Amino acid sequence: MAFRFDLDASLLKPVQVGDTLAANRIFMAPLTRSRAQRDATPSELAARYYAQRAAAGIIVSEATAVSADANGAYLNTPGIYTDRHQDAWRAVADAVHAARGRMFLQLWHVGRMGHPDISGRVPVAPSAVAADLAARTPEGPKPLPVPRALRTPEIATIVDDFRRAARRAIDAGMDGVEIHSANGYLLHQFLSDVANRRTDHYGGSAANRARLTAEVVEAVVDEVGGGRVGLRISPGNTAGGMSEIDEVGAYEALLNRIAPLGIAYLHLSIAPTDPTFGVIRALWPDTLVLNALGVAETDFCALESFAEWGAVSAVAVGRAFLANPDLIDRLILGADLNEPDPATFYASGPAGYVDYPTLADIPSRAVAN
Ligand SMILES: Cc1cc2nc3c(=O)[nH]c(=O)nc-3n(C[C@H](O)[C@H](O)[C@H](O)COP(=O)(O)O)c2cc1C
Incomplete structure (x- = not known):
């Protein structure tokens, strides 16, 4: 039987998240959908797609490149570094706000995950260490190349790209930005003691590996204010060919450094069963949003219990929101959920993007007794 929330469920309660009051604690996790235009302007359908999901406490956008150099892990991913990008994101923010939603833009640099066949550029990274992964290029899967190690003075430019992208996001009307330091992309690569073999002050010790993400957070907070800044991390996550021997050290250094901001x-x-979850929770007594890996995406009973215990302030769910624009209504009514269709996750056009049915489209069938 479908899961049904009590109306006094913890996850349905509003929560103050920095400057943003979220109407509930079920956020939409960032989801790349590969439907942007050739110049990295978000899809013309993006406003509709996100507005359909405005009942999320906060929507976190798909990963969005902070510069042309920052893009290129996948085809047709958006950016926020030109006026045209900014205008298109404004249309998205306006549509979400008109539907009474709240939205943060996820800011991204792909680092060694970029492929020249996609970006037209040689990817850059902390060190010349390739991710053991294939990119989906226009000609099919190709191994990721060995990236070029960033020279120390270039790193300040990357920090500045994040700062300027955050300014554009806020000027476009977004409620905030989420700095993407997870899933094997550039900032995560710097945190890792495997991908990062640098000998300057951005590599080596935990504090040094944490330095780039910390500098990005500091710059973005300085630009738009701490109340509008989120940070995503995924310690120990092997997504994107990532690996870390020391799973905690750099995160401890990072969280201690940014705590006062x-x-x-x-x-x-x-995964909530990962011992690192408890370690991070102990290091971060402030607002914590959990994207619970390994919990079935439909197991809202488990997610509710994390919120009830106070282990988390909110949860972020990805695929369940992708497939159920009216996810919150369905959880309140105890309705069945649509199944996500992986074949259209990264496809083009409206199918599997803006055409998942709501309960209004399929009346009376799916509601629990
Ligand atoms: C289609 C798809 C695209 C994703 N794109 C992003 C992304 O752009 N940024 C990010 O941080 N995580 C991304 N993720 C990871 C999700 O945010 C989330 O961590 C993952 O789907 C697990 O959560 P779920 O079980 O609720 O779907 C993506 C996942 C999927 C399935």
Whole structure:
């Protein structure tokens, strides 16, 4: 039988997240949908797609490149580094707000996950260490190349790209930005003691490996204010060919350094059974959003219990929101959920993007007794 929330469920209660009051504690996790235009302007359908999901407490956008160099892990992913990008994101923010939603834009640099056949550029990374992974290029899967190690003075430019992208996101009307330091992309690569073999002050010790993410958070907070900044991390996550021997050290250094900045939230993508979850929770007593890996995406009973115990402030769910624009209504009514269709996750066009049915489209059939 479908899961049904009590109306006094913890996850249905509003929560103050930095400057944003979220109407509930079920956030939409960031989901790349590969439907952007050739110049990295978000899809013309993006406003509709996100507005359909405005009942999420906060929507976190798909990963969005902070510069042309930052893009290129997948085809047709958006950016926020030109006026045209900014105008298109404004249309998205306006549509979400008109539907009474709240939205943060996820800011991204792909680092060694980029492929020249996609970006037209040689990817950059902390060190010349390739991810053991294939990119989906226009000609099919190809191994990721060995990236070029960033020179120390270039790193300040990357920090500045995040700062300027955050300014554009806020100027476009977004409620905040989420800095993507997870899932094997550039900032995560710096945190890792495997991908990062640097000998300057961005590599080696835990504090050094944490330095780039910390500098990005500091710059973005300085630009738009801590109440509008979230940070996503995924310690130990092997997504994107990532590996870390020391799973905790760099995160401890990072969280200790940024704690005084008063950011809106920490977004942790991890299995709740992973001992690192407890370690991070102890290090971060402030607002914590959990994207619970390994919990079936439909197990809202488990997610509710984390909120009830106070282990998390909110949860972020990905595929369940992708397939159920009216997820919150369905959880309140105890309705069955649509199944996500992986074949259209990264396809083009409206199918599997803006055409998942709501309960209004399929009346009376799916509601529990
Ligand atoms: C289609 C798809 C696209 C994703 N894109 C992103 C992304 O752009 N940024 C990110 O941080 N995580 C991304 N993820 C990871 C999700 O945010 C989330 O961690 C993952 O789907 C597990 O949560 P779930 O079980 O609720 O779906 C993506 C996942 C999927 C399935």
